Structures are given as structure tokens and as C-alpha cells.
Amino acid sequence: NPSSFGPDRHATETRFALTGAHLAVACEGCHVPTVDGRHFDVEGGGQACVTCHAASDPHAGQFSAGVTPVPCEGCHGTDDWHAVAFDHSGTRFPLSGRHAVTACVLCHRAGDGGPVPYRGLDSTCASCHRGDDPHREQFADRPCADCHDSTSFRLAGFDHDRTRFPLDSAHRNVTCGQCHGPETDADGQLFVRFRPIDIRCSSCHAS
Numbered sequence: 738n739p740s741s742f743g744p745d746r747h748a749t750e751t752r753f754a755l756t757g758a759h760l761a762v763a764c765e766g767c768h769v770p771t772v773d774g775r776h777f778d779v780e781g782g783g784q785a786c787v788t789c790h791a792a793s794d795p796h797a798g799q800f801s802a803g804v805t806p807v808p809c810e811g812c813h814g815t816d817d818w819h820a821v822a823f824d825h826s827g828t829r830f831p832l833s834g835r836h837a838v839t840a841c842v843l844c845h846r847a848g849d850g851g852p853v854p855y856r857g858l859d860s861t862c863a864s865c866h867r868g869d870d871p872h873r874e875q876f877a878d879r880p881c882a883d884c885h886d887s888t889s890f891r892l893a894g895f896d897h898d899r900t901r902f903p904l905d906s907a908h909r910n911v912t913c914g915q916c917h918g919p920e921t922d923a924d925g926q927l928f929v930r931f932r933p934i935d936i937r938c939s940s941c942h943a944s
Contacts, residue, residue, distance in 0.1 A: 740764070753784050757815030786810065797852040830860045834887030873928045902936045916941060 748754035755762075767789055768777040786809035787794065787801060800807040812823045821841075825832045832839075844865055847853045858864070862881040876883075884895050897904045904911075920930045934940070 758818065759815050795852060796855065799852070799854075799856050830858075835890060836887050871928060872931065873922055873926075875930075875932050902934075 742750075744755045744760055765777065768779055770777055790809070794801070800809070800811075812821050814820060814822070842853075844858070845853050845855055863870070863877075866881075884892055914929075916934070917929050917931055919927050921927055
């Protein structure tokens with residue numbers, strides 16, 4: 738004491754080179770005292786992150802179990818544990834359009850003081866957007882992707898000929914809002930009525 742075994746020797750004489758924040762960790766942070774309290778375990782218990790960090794795993798084992806376990810270094814580096822590099826395209830929900838620039842926490846939210854959920858999330862649009870559904874569940878029986886894409890979430894394309902009222906002749910030149918007007922729901926919130934709508938001529942042309 739003091740020891741001559743520093744980071745340089747740790748890099749050349751062991752299987753675990755110290756990088757990033759590990760350089761600032763005291764030796765006994767990884768090499769714990771043996772039972773007699775007089776010596777330190779210099780072999781260590783393994784090189785996997787969970788060897789030292791299992792008790793402080795903020796993900797509660799979400800990535801260490803299951804069919805495809807993901808090692809910590811798959812997302813994290815040693816320079817900054819909070820700097821995450823993750824390729825979402827390898828998941829069941831590849832990010833595209835506006836989703837690609839959405840903050841992670843808007844979809845991955847911790848609830849009731851538990852860990853932030855990353856796996857097993859519902860990937861339907863309603864799982865995140867039910868609270869801001871502008872259609873008031875008029876289309877609860879249809880997937881949002883039938884009319885919208887993730888580029889802007891505005892109407893991407895709609896084929897009115899697939900409805901009970903195909904548009905023909907002069908109806909093709911009428912703006913949507915002339916038939917689909919605003920209404921107020923039970924909470925006093927405005928929404929546009931799309932279905933059901935009276936398709937008799939008199940419903941629009943009573944005069």
C-alpha cells in the first residue's frame with residue numbers, strides 16, 4: 738500500500754480494461770473483501786455488468802431474461818450510463834415519421850413507482866393516443882393506419898367509395914367539412930362527426 742497495479746496494468750494484465758466511469762471506481766468497489774476481511778477477491782465474479790450492478794438494475798431484469806436477453810452494453814457505454822444508443826428498428830415497433838423524433842419517455846413511462854417498461858408494451862395506436870383521440874371512438878373498430886400514417890398523423894388517404902355513400906358527380910367537389918360538421922360531446926369538447934351520418938339527400942339539402 739499504495740498498490741502499483743493501476744489502470745494501465747488492469748488493461749494489459751486482466752480480461753477487463755477499465756474505461757469511462759470505471760476509471761473513477763475504487764478497487765474495492767468491484768473487488769470485495771474475502772470472508773476473513775483481510776484479503777480482497779482479485780479474480781472478481783465475472784465481467785458481465787450484472788456481476789456488480791444486479792442490485793441496482795433500473796430495468797428490473799427486463800433485459801436479462803426471456804428468449805432474447807440483451808446485455809447492458811447493447812445500449813449503454815461506460816462514458817455516461819445515461820447516454821443510450823438503441824436501434825429501435827430491431828423491435829416489433831420500428832420508428833418512422835414523427836415517431837422517430839418522439840422522446841422515449843412519451844411512450845416508455847413508469848407507473849406506480851415501478852421501473853420504466855420497455856418490453857411487452859402494447860403497440861397499437863390507441864395504447865398511447867386513446868386520451869387524445871379526436872374522433873371520440875367513432876373508429877374504434879378500425880385501425881388508425883387505414884387513414885393515417887406516422888409522417889404527420891394527418892389524413893394520408895381515404896377512399897370514400899368504400900363507405901355507404903360513394904362520392905360521384907358534384908359530390909366529388911364538396912369539401913369534407915360541408916358534410917362532416919363539428920359536434921359537442923358530453924364533456925363539452927368539439928369533435929367532427931364522421932359516423933354515423935344520415936345519407937339521405939334531405940339531411941343536407943332540406944332547403
